[in-house]
Amino acid sequence: MLTPILNSADRRPLYEQLYRHIRAEIEAGRLRAGERLPSKRALAAHLKVSVVTVEGAYGQLLAEGYLRSEPKRGFFVQAVQQERRTDAPAAPPLAPSRPRASLPYDFSTSGVDTSLFPFSTWAKLMREVLSAQADSLLAASHPQGVPELRRAVAEHLYRFRGIRADPEQIVVGAGSETLIAFLVQLLGRDGGYGVEDPGYAKPHRILSSCGAAVRPVPLDGHGLRVDALSALKVRVVHVTPSHHYPLGIVMPVARRQALLRWASEQPGRYILEDDYDSEFRFSGRPIPALQSLDSGERVIYLNTFAKSLAPSLRISYMVLPPHLLERWRREFWFYSSTVPSFEQYALARFMEGGHFERHLNRSRTRYKARREALLSAARDTGLTRAGSFAGGDAGLHLLLWMDRRWTEAELVERAAAAGVGVSPLSACDLTPPPPDRPPALILGYTRIAAEDMAPALRHLKGAWGF
Amino acid sequence: MLTPILNSADRRPLYEQLYRHIRAEIEAGRLRAGERLPSKRALAAHLKVSVVTVEGAYGQLLAEGYLRSEPKRGFFVQAVQQERRTDAPAAPPLAPSRPRASLPYDFSTSGVDTSLFPFSTWAKLMREVLSAQADSLLAASHPQGVPELRRAVAEHLYRFRGIRADPEQIVVGAGSETLIAFLVQLLGRDGGYGVEDPGYAKPHRILSSCGAAVRPVPLDGHGLRVDALSALKVRVVHVTPSHHYPLGIVMPVARRQALLRWASEQPGRYILEDDYDSEFRFSGRPIPALQSLDSGERVIYLNTFAKSLAPSLRISYMVLPPHLLERWRREFWFYSSTVPSFEQYALARFMEGGHFERHLNRSRTRYKARREALLSAARDTGLTRAGSFAGGDAGLHLLLWMDRRWTEAELVERAAAAGVGVSPLSACDLTPPPPDRPPALILGYTRIAAEDMAPALRHLKGAWGF
Numbered sequence: 001m002l003t004p005i006l007n008s009a010d011r012r013p014l015y016e017q018l019y020r021h022i023r024a025e026i027e028a029g030r031l032r033a034g035e036r037l038p039s040k041r042a043l044a045a046h047l048k049v050s051v052v053t054v055e056g057a058y059g060q061l062l063a064e065g066y067l068r069s070e071p072k073r074g075f076f077v078q079a080v081q082q083e084r085r086t087d088a089p090a091a092p093p094l095a096p097s098r099p100r101a102s103l104p105y106d107f108s109t110s111g112v113d114t115s116l117f118p119f120s121t122w123a124k125l126m127r128e129v130l131s132a133q134a135d136s137l138l139a140a141s142h143p144q145g146v147p148e149l150r151r152a153v154a155e156h157l158y159r160f161r162g163i164r165a166d167p168e169q170i171v172v173g174a175g176s177e178t179l180i181a182f183l184v185q186l187l188g189r190d191g192g193y194g195v196e197d198p199g200y201a202k203p204h205r206i207l208s209s210c211g212a213a214v215r216p217v218p219l220d221g222h223g224l225r226v227d228a229l230s231a232l233k234v235r236v237v238h239v240t241p242s243h244h245y246p247l248g249i250v251m252p253v254a255r256r257q258a259l260l261r262w263a264s265e266q267p268g269r270y271i272l273e274d275d276y277d278s279e280f281r282f283s284g285r286p287i288p289a290l291q292s293l294d295s296g297e298r299v300i301y302l303n304t305f306a307k308s309l310a311p312s313l314r315i316s317y318m319v320l321p322p323h324l325l326e327r328w329r330r331e332f333w334f335y336s337s338t339v340p341s342f343e344q345y346a347l348a349r350f351m352e353g354g355h356f357e358r359h360l361n362r363s364r365t366r367y368k369a370r371r372e373a374l375l376s377a378a379r380d381t382g383l384t385r386a387g388s389f390a391g392g393d394a395g396l397h398l399l400l401w402m403d404r405r406w407t408e409a410e411l412v413e414r415a416a417a418a419g420v421g422v423s424p425l426s427a428c429d430l431t432p433p434p435p436d437r438p439p440a441l442i443l444g445y446t447r448i449a450a451e452d453m454a455p456a457l458r459h460l461k462g463a464w465g466f
Numbered sequence: 467m468l469t470p471i472l473n474s475a476d477r478r479p480l481y482e483q484l485y486r487h488i489r490a491e492i493e494a495g496r497l498r499a500g501e502r503l504p505s506k507r508a509l510a511a512h513l514k515v516s517v518v519t520v521e522g523a524y525g526q527l528l529a530e531g532y533l534r535s536e537p538k539r540g541f542f543v544q545a546v547q548q549e550r551r552t553d554a555p556a557a558p559p560l561a562p563s564r565p566r567a568s569l570p571y572d573f574s575t576s577g578v579d580t581s582l583f584p585f586s587t588w589a590k591l592m593r594e595v596l597s598a599q600a601d602s603l604l605a606a607s608h609p610q611g612v613p614e615l616r617r618a619v620a621e622h623l624y625r626f627r628g629i630r631a632d633p634e635q636i637v638v639g640a641g642s643e644t645l646i647a648f649l650v651q652l653l654g655r656d657g658g659y660g661v662e663d664p665g666y667a668k669p670h671r672i673l674s675s676c677g678a679a680v681r682p683v684p685l686d687g688h689g690l691r692v693d694a695l696s697a698l699k700v701r702v703v704h705v706t707p708s709h710h711y712p713l714g715i716v717m718p719v720a721r722r723q724a725l726l727r728w729a730s731e732q733p734g735r736y737i738l739e740d741d742y743d744s745e746f747r748f749s750g751r752p753i754p755a756l757q758s759l760d761s762g763e764r765v766i767y768l769n770t771f772a773k774s775l776a777p778s779l780r781i782s783y784m785v786l787p788p789h790l791l792e793r794w795r796r797e798f799w800f801y802s803s804t805v806p807s808f809e810q811y812a813l814a815r816f817m818e819g820g821h822f823e824r825h826l827n828r829s830r831t832r833y834k835a836r837r838e839a840l841l842s843a844a845r846d847t848g849l850t851r852a853g854s855f856a857g858g859d860a861g862l863h864l865l866l867w868m869d870r871r872w873t874e875a876e877l878v879e880r881a882a883a884a885g886v887g888v889s890p891l892s893a894c895d896l897t898p899p900p901p902d903r904p905p906a907l908i909l910g911y912t913r914i915a916a917e918d919m920a921p922a923l924r925h926l927k928g929a930w931g932f
Contacts, residue, residue: 063859064754065688065718081723114604123596126808130589138580140777174640174780174804181647185675205800209651211677222531252531257547288530311606312807314640334671338640340809341778342592393529 014049015056022057026066026077033079037067103421105456109246109397109444114310116363121355122346129345141341143333145172145317149344152351153317161278162292163301165319171328174338176274176304176316177206180238182335183300183318184210186328187270191235196224198428200245203238203274212236216430219244223251226258236270237263241290242278246428246442248391248399256290263298275303279360281394282368297321305347307396308360315339315347367396373450374398374443377457386466397444399425408439411464415441418463420456480515481522488523492532492543499545503533569887571922575712575863575910580776582829587821588812595811607807609799611638611783615810618817619783627744628758629767631785637794640804642740642770642782643672646704648801649766649784650676652794653736657701662690664894666711669704669740678702682896685710689717692724702736703729707756708744712894712908714857714865722756729764741769745826747860748834763787771813773862774826781805781813833862839916840864840909843923852932863910865891874905877930881907884929886922 010017025031038046040054047054058075061067067075129137136146144150150167157163173179180203184193193207197216208214215232218225224239239259241251251259263269273290291301304316320328337344350356375398378384387402400422402411408424415422425440426433448456460466476483491497504512506520513520524541527533533541595603602612610616616633623629639645646669650659655677661670663682674680681698684691690705705725707717717725729735739756757767770782786794803810816822841864844850853868866888868877874890881888891906892899914922926932 063716065720065722078718078720080719081727111606117604119600119604123600126596127593130592134585134589138583138585138776138778140577174644175802177801178640178644178804181651185647189677202800209798211655250529252544253546254531254544256531261547306802310604311802312604314802314804314806332675334668335643336641336772336777336780338644338780338804340780340806342809343806 013053013056015053015060018047018049018053018057019060022061023064023066026061026080031077033077035077036073037075037077039074103416104419105452105459106421106447107423107443107445107456108421108447109423109442111311112307112363112396112446113366116359116366117310118355118359122350125349125353125355126342126346128349129342133345137341137345139341141337141339141344143335143337144168144170145337145339146341146344146348148348149351150317152348156351156356157301157319161275162288163319164292165301169319169322169325170317171320172315172317172337172339172344174314174316175306176276176302177202178338179302179316179318180206180272181210182332183272184212186324186332187236187268189213191268192233194224194229194232194234194237195430196239196244197430198246198425198433199430200240200274200276201428203272204430207238219247219249221249222255223249224255224259226255226262229262235266235268236272238272238274239290240274240276242275242281243395245276245395246397246399246423246425248395248397250394251290253293256293259290260294260296260298263294264296269298271299273299273301275301277307277395278303279308280364280367280396282364282371291319294321297323300324308356308363309347313343313347315343367446369450370445370448370453371398373453374445374448374457377454380454381457381461382466383457383460386464396446397442400441400443402439402441404438406439406464408441411439411441414463415460418459420459420463422460479519479522481519481526484513484515484519484523485526488527489530489532492527492546497543499543501543502539503541503543505540569882570885571918571925572887572913573889573909573911573922574887574913575889575908577777578773578829578862578912579832582825582832583776584821584825588816591815591819591821592808592812594815595808599811603807603811605807607803607805607810609801609803610634610636611803611805612807612810612814614814615817616783618814622817622822623767623785627741628754629785630758631767635785635788635791636783637786638781638783638803638805638810640780640782641772642742642768643668644804645768645782645784646672646738647676648798649738650678652790652798653702653734655679657734658699660690660695660698660700660703661896662705662710663896664712664891664899665896666706666740666742667894669738670896673704685713685715687715688721689715690721690725692721692728695728701732701734702738704738704740705756706740706742708741708747709861711742711861712863712865712889712891714861714863716860717756719759722759725756726760726762726764729760730762735764737765739765739767741767743773743861744769745774746830746833746862748830748837757785760787763789766790774822774829775813779809779813781809833912835916836911836914836919837864839919840911840914840923843920846920847923847927848932849923849926852930862912863908866907866909868905868907870904872905872930874907877905877907880929881926884925886925886929888926 040051040058044051044054058067062069065078066080068078069075147167149172150170153170154165154167157165173182184207189211192215193212194215194217195204197218204214215234217228217232217234217237223241223244229237241256243250259271263271271290275289289301291299301319302316305313375389387400389398389400391398408426412422412424423442425442506517506524510517510520524533528535531544532546534544535541613633615638616636619636620631620633623631639648650673658681659673659678660681660683663684670680681700683694683698683700683703689707689710695703707722709716725737729737737756741755755767757765767785768782771779841855853866855864855866857864874892878888878890889908891908
């Protein structure tokens with residue numbers, strides 16, 4: 001008869017030890033298919049355990065299909081394959097993913113200075129939400145995001161971007177990546193998706209991994225070449241008109257109008273307006289969004305709080321034209337919101353209380369000072385003789401066009417060896433650039449303090465010898 | 467000359483009023499393309515404003531492309547289309563989305579009883595995270611999720627599901643929907659995606675809206691019919707082996723092995739094991755996951771905290787086999803984590819502190835009592851003479867097979883009229899069911915207190931007349 005070693009001192013209950021033993025016997029083939037097990041009462045007596053213990057073990061084996069029960073006859077072993085189980089030694093441990101290499105002077109564009117974030121205010125608001133809105137925190141939230149946040153976003157868009165959006169048109173999501181992937185489902189994979197070339201790499205990668213045919217669209221000094229769209233068979237285009245990444249071009253009104261005309265020429269054409277860093281315009285009023293010029297429901301406006309607050313917050317939003325909103329509600333209503341209610345309520349309070357506006361103003365002042373310190377250090381160190389800055393008055397990075405002494409790869413490598421992180425323009429090329437294009441580097445200035453700009457550029461001077 | 471009414475009492479700065487006026491003149495065609503504007507000095511003198519004001523307005527118009535500047539000659543109006551602007555009356559307001567109809571007795575399966583959630587503990591942990599981990603909260607988190615949470619999940623999986631998963635294999639995401647959409651990108655859209663028929667509707671909708679060819683796979687009493695997969699040209703299959711939704715079938719070991727064999731027969735075959743409510747098994751030990759039987763890296767295990775904690779938390783996770791993890795890190799590393807770090811740290815503490823296990827135990831006890839109250843009320847009211855319950859010992863719903871007096875639609879409608887919400891089995895059919903299938907209803911029992919089960923069933927008795 002089955003005689004497992006049942007150990008009362010074992011953390012596991014007796015029925016589980018018995019269950020495991022019998023399962024192992026079946027899997028090892030020592031108990032064969034069709035074999036009858038002892039009755040519960042007999043086995044309990046044999047093992048000096050209660051009948052309940054045996055019942056628990058048999059019940060589990062029945063539920064898992066190791067045994068079958070025949071009325072009045074008893075329990076029989078089922079045919080199961082003798083499978084190698086995970087009790088076998090585990091695979092060698094996986095290497096943890098490598099951390100990002102961090103250089104003393106990091107002109108990366110991928111983050112912001114999170115020390116500017118008013119964390120104590122944020123924490124206070126979060127505590128308020130925890131105590132005041134406990135009930136609403138646990139219920140599944142509205143698929144488009146909580147109404148309070150959508151109202152605050154609509155108000156912000158109206159005041160700062162000239163966009164009239166009904167809060168009902170707004171859809172909140174866990175990052176622009178999530179929203180872009182979602183838009184491919186809404187707009188369909190047919191027809192080409194145009195992206196700016198050079199441009200931000202992520203939209204291209206997301207669109208193509210979502211199954212869209214992605215077509216790089218060339219630029220000129222006014223941004224995306226609208227005249228190239230028809231030949232390229234583009235149906236939907238992703239653009240950054242407020243501040244092109246990385247060239248810094250602000251798309252002029254005539255080009256915006258041409259783009260809107262293109263979209264209105266055929267049904268099913270859409271413009272994804274990615275306004276990722278429009279909050280950071282340093283001179284004059286912010287440029288009106290494409291969306292605010294659109295009378296034909298062709299523009300889907302996208303923005304994120306990753307740049308304006310903190311990347312870890314994972315809150316982006318889009319403004320859907322009414323006819324797309326209706327389709328979305330009809331076909332995609334089953335999607336749950338991807339952002340926890342908690343962050344949404346906290347952000348709504350943050351915006352309603354004016355904290356967001358104040359934070360933007362503070363950040364703008366700080367980043368402007370950094371940009372000026374960078375430009376002034378460039379003059380002082382003589383960098384402006386070896387290259388020239390472009391990138392307009394907006395955004396959080398500058399483009400540095402260099403003379404041809406070195407290639408971009410050499411410049412990046414030498415800079416890194418001197419402790420300075422810069423990115424090559426070529427990282428944003430989707431197709432080979434014109435052979436005569438001079439080397440250029442992208443310098444984000446959100447992560448280096450103003451007083452560190454001069455030392456950073458002195459290191460660059462040592463590396464590049466300008 | 468331009469003579470706007472500039473108003474110092476206006477909230478808007480003078481330069482902005484001037485900018486708006488000139489822009490409106492250009493758009494209305496009153497200032498024509500090619501026309502030269504007055505010099506800054508002349509206009510400032512005319513309007514009795516400072517030169518800086520005019521500079522601000524001209525600068526903005528230049529940046530937006532309404533003007534161009536020619537060195538030594540001055541400012542000229544650019545050709546722009548006369549576009550209808552959003553200053554025009556806005557479209558009629560959109561109807562807010564309709565709230566879910568809520569019935570007094572709601573046997574819905576879509577939520578859980580959030581009153582069981584230990585909110586004060588959760589709030590305490592969130593406050594701890596806010597004060598202790600402020601720095602790490604704002605930095606962009608690891609694309610797979612914060613290591614603390616992945617370690618806690620791995621530990622939980624090992625202790626409660628027999629799954630050996632390296633924390634490095636775990637990917638955290640904003641809901642199973644997000645993860646499934648993501649898996650289509652990872653596994654590719656080629657070949658068919660099989661889903662259980664009948665089954666949970668969401669995987670089907672997500673997979674097909676992501677561009678996969680979805681093929682419904684029939685079931686028998688042991689769950690998904692593995693023998694049907696080859697004829698259906700399925701390459702990837704989504705299954706709920708621990709507790710099929712809605713039939714409640716627990717897939718026996720022999721069928722699990724057959725499914726694993728099917729997956730191992732061809733490269734590129736995968737099984738998405740959706741373990742959505744496996745925490746709620748009421749008798750015996752939880753059934754080992756398919757993943758724990760898989761020696762060929764064919765199973766991707768998916769689970770969510772929406773059922774076990776609260777739907778609003780939007781935290782799910784998957785366990786990728788090592789070779790898929792490597793591919794993911796190579797090709798999809800650019801995706802940011804979709805879950806805020808804040809919730810991830812709070813949940814990690816919640817799990818490490820044993821709160822999750824205690825919460826599961828409490829919930830299990832509570833839900834078991836509700837299930838028993840439902841079954842006992844069904845006997846007392848005579849419902850068990852008109853129909854029979856199925857659904858095994860697990861999960862958070864039961865299936866009620868009814869005699870043929872009424873159709874499912876009639877049963878649902880009559881129940882609703884009596885204040886009782888039940889769902890028809892047919893809501894889960896992907897293809898027409900066999901004509902001889904009796905009507906069946908899905909009864910989730912997480913949202914009705916034990917003491918309300920008898921009144922709920924008395925209402926049903928009135929509606930159905932059993």
